[in-house]
Amino acid sequence: MAGGSALVLLYDSRCRRGPLLLGDDPRQPGRLEVVLRPTWDTYVNEAKPDVSYDGALQLRADGTPSVIRSYLRFDVPNVNGRLVGVRLRLFANAADRNGIVVAKTSGVATADPITWQTAPPVGELIGKGEPVERINGWKSTWRP
16 A cells, blocks of 8 residues: 555534544544544556556655556445545645546446556546645545
8 A cells, every 4th residue: 555545524413423433622622533544555557557556565645747647445344423524635746736536436446456557547536736845745635
């Protein structure tokens, strides 16, 4: 897995704790958060459509000179409670004035490992983060 990625699910205080490891969110009293690590991640490169980057130590994303997209998969558990927000945390090692763009895929990866040619198409936009100005720092994209 590429280091440092996490999906943070935020639930209201009526959430039952059950078997999941939930913690009170210190930033928002009365809210509980679940932190998930990706179960799978990779990236694909338009300039090298037959190459798989499965097992790469870091994820990449770029729009020029060729498009590079990262894919992450999370196993989201069933939790009794109302989901009130989701935050994707990524560690940025380069600046990007466009910020992080997060989208669903419009299908499931049918090949393993995936390449540019076999990657699922980009679907609905989920969130967009602020520009990445600080190099070697955490960056989040939030969706209430």
